[in-house]
Amino acid sequence: MSASLTITGVSRKLGQRLVLKDISLTLGQGQFLVLAGESGSGKTTLLRLASGLDRADTGSIHIHGRLVDDAKAAFVPADKRKLAMVFQDFALWPHLSCLENVALATPPDTANRNAAAMALLDRLGVAAVARRRPAQLSGGQQQRVGIARALAAKPHLLLLDEPLSSLDMETRIKLRDELLETVREAGISALLVSHDPEDCWQLADHVAVLEGGVIRQHGAPRDLWMHPASAYIARFTGAAGGLSVPVVDGALEIGGALIRIPDKITTPRGKLFWRDGGVRMSGDGTGIAAEAISTHFDAGKFRVRWKVPGLPQPLVTFEPEPVSTGPGHIVINPEKFLLFTE
Template identity: 45%
Template sequence: MPHDVELVNVTKRYGSGAVAVKGISLRIPAATYCCLLGPSGCGKTSTLRMIAGHESVSSGSVLLAGREVTDLPPAKRGTAMMFQSYALFPHLDCLDNVAFSLKMRGVPKAERRARALHFLKLVDLERYASRLPAQLSGGQQQRVALARALITEPRVLLLDEPLSALDPFLRGRMREELKRLQRELGISFVHVTHSQEEAMALSDLVVVMEGGEIVQAASPRDVFERPATAFVARFIGGHNVLPAPAGDGTVAVRADRCRLRPPDAETYGPHLPGTVSAVEYQGPVVRVALATAAGEAVAMLPDDVFHAAPVAPGDAAVLAWSEDDMHALAPSPSDAAAATLTDPLAAA
């Protein structure tokens, strides 16, 4: 079965010569919720817009369901895009907003309104069909925009940071709604976000981008359990990036797998001495930060474990972990770039 989305050596250059996306290749299987995750400027939105056809591809190919669409306009691709701004027509009620694309296609009024009502029901908004956008909350406006995108029955739905304008409570509710719809409809969603929590909660496939490149593409659990590079480990969060106990390079160790030992205790296995710099009570866990020779390191301790042997800022302590809980990290693209700047021979 063809993948819903396939990118083959896709590059995006802008007029000034800046390269936003650097020869990336990616396959998104059918009926997958995929999140493109990374900081601002990493190339994730440019990638989404090239899939949609709203940005031209400088080189490489875009395939949807096995069909080459690199040079096709957005309307010919079988995708729909939900923009961050929602872009609802203020003078049209919810029903007519959702039905608008069908009106442009010449679908008879009774048919398009019946289909629009069906999609409003899908997002639990049929009772608001006659309301104008200004009479809706932010979350309701988003669901109208979602219904309007889905009424075209796309093979792939593209979402550009759709939850960024919502408050934290609504973001959680809408995450559940998006995942439910994706499963019920059985189509692929490609969702751009800079929120690690959002990507972890929604994705079947997380694609982490840095500097216009894909640095890791895997399931949320694989990305969290085994981040590929120091950048991924730091960006995903919940990890310490530490010097390898033997040899060059760095390792990642989950903060919740680390423990604290008194400075005079006999410690076996990998460990790192330091001074407690901060203690944060977070309910079920306590975050303890240590200043070490390798920089800040963190232990996330269960509440009962911490209070059995509490520490305070200024205390000496030893961060300890098991060899089984660490793994080696590959260099990040940014590490290679920094090496090139400081050492002209590094790129040779």
């Protein structure tokens, strides 16, 4: 079966700024792809191109094997692409009830459209508010109705533009589970734009990270965590640090010690991150001399900042118990280091 979405060599310029540069991306049938990146990275522009709300300057876009944009002659408008969208601001029709919002999106040849719409509302836990208008609902309820309306159209492809970002934490957690389960049951493919790492961990089969208008890394969530391709992706996937450190003969200079690490770079300075255990307090007085300058509780552990001679910023460790400020020692595990060229 053909891919749900194929983007080949797509670029887009807004004014004099090149927002997207030679983007190529494939979304397989039945897969959930999260498109991540900072604000201004180009992810919303790419979603607009896929949806038909904007047009590429170069390249081509296919949906289920059908050419919908070749940046020259062929262009299929949004309402003819057999896709559906869910927006951050819900975008429900305010003058209609929730049931009417969903029923109107159901294909005209559907037998008993109201019953089909009610079944979707029930599946997403909002059947009880079917007769209400959107303004009478909470944000979480409105987004559930928005998802039901999108699925009612029986799309080949579901596009979601940060649909969870305006919701409270508990609602986001619940709605992620419901969204993934509902999309899987429908057997459709989904492309979700997000800047939240939790969307990647909990929803994605694959993640594509945009930086400066290019795809910096594309792979399974575990691949991004294990082998981030940039400092931004390291931070995005939860690595601590981000320190500028000197590099001498392929080793890091930390507190007067040269630390050999697996990832070699040849520039005079590098951007250093580390996973849990990469830097920790020494319990026996050995290691690199440092000064604990602050400690505070942080999600089940104590976050300790250490001043290390020669480093412009403190190193951070996470300890099981609070640490008194003052002189001490830290231990380095270079196997848990991530180093990037500045």
